[in-house]
Amino acid sequence: MIEIDHVYKRYRRQPGGGWVLRDINLTIPQGVSVGLVGRNGAGKSTLLRIIGGIDQPTRGQVRRHCRVSWPIGMAGDFKGSMTGRQNVKFVARIHGTSDAEVQAIIDRVEAFAELGEAFNRPISTYSSGMRSRLSFGMSLAFEFDVYLSDEATAVGDRQFKRKAAQAFKDRVGQASLIMVSHAEGILRELCDAGLYLEDGIAYWYDDVHDAIAAYHAATEGGSGEQGETQAAARDE
């Protein structure tokens, strides 16, 4: 269960200084997967970061009563001079894994990321696709109650994408997801409830289809949404 208690967010340096999130006040029950929809800049990623504890709300607070992952596929957290294996080991240790379990996690990441020999080479030699495969594999190797995902399934080549979507599906039974994506097919498939964000205000829908419908209704006929429609069409 995650309680979001009257959360406001404002970035000081942002021109205009307006509120990105305004009075978000809701509870995400245990085991319910939520899809976040809304147009670009509506505050979806900010809300996800606040839920994950990476960003602090300007007002209000978030209480996590379960184990919450970092946003899956978050790039740039690897040390270039260390090998993939050493980086995975580091993250496993942060999460308080015992020595015996560390090896199990490393094996799982190695199998999932399909890096082959490169797993034992420094990260600085990796391509960006290899990096995101490693970071995606790492998130799934840990058993969290709630996984956070920000367009994560969009990384890697076709084959890896399919594998990633499958891995998500397998987890849905045991754990839940909070997901930001423009790929509505994936949202419909993986999420139960939906959260539609508009101008920093969140609207909760018990059924993700309703949230997507609300999003469509709000953007219907509006110009300047081409980029998003295209992105959605491509991913579906």
Added chain:
Amino acid sequence: MASSTGIRTPWQVTRSVWFALFMREAVSRTMADRFGWFWMLFEPIAFTLIMVAIRTFIRGDRFIVGADFVPWLIVGLLGFFLVRSGMMEAMGAIQANKALLAYRQVTPVDPVLVRNAVDTLLRTVVLGVFVAGGLLIDIDLFPDQFYLAAFGWLGLWLLGLGAGLITSVAGTLIPEVARIIRMLNLPLLIISGVIFPLQVMPRSLLEWLLYNPIPHGLEYLRLGFFESYQMVDGISLLYFWLFVLGFLALGLVLHIRYAAELQAR
């Protein structure tokens, strides 16, 4: 993972973060370039030896009562570097580990503390190398009063750590402060009585120089090493430890107060 029993206590989280960061720092330092582990030790040793070579060439050892000049200089340099690197290394620690703050478990103070611990451990080993080397070639570098020397070393470490906690916050939030602190590097070496004995300074100037806490700690460290060493007048252990505790308290308070700002950087 901490099993499925649920949530770890804050102390458990912190402990595993420190351990993970420590191993990461140690591994990445030794793997950074060829013979990384060798340069880690050799660099401070060589630097100290070069300073010793220059200073013995210029001479001016007649003002030190109760200690040989070269050991006096080595102890002073190592003690000073302990404080200085605590202060300087901390400034880059948060920026260098910025990406790790994306893991909720890691707070900005963690990389500062861990980097300081790694550095202190290394410098303690270097001190040990010098003491052992001194025994071999018959230079009097073994502490006469071991516990006093250890206490002095501990004090200098904590002074550097406290200063580092402060500079890590100030230098990260206000980049200009980091520049100014880096500029203080060399002047601090000269006015702390590391390479020139403070005894030669005129009385009126000395009064001012002793507002700096570093010489207080250094003189006590030297007293620990050389039993009959005559310290500069006006050295106070109380004054030194007030600074140590003050710096540590202020540094930790700053880290609590500005945690969110540091994270947002």
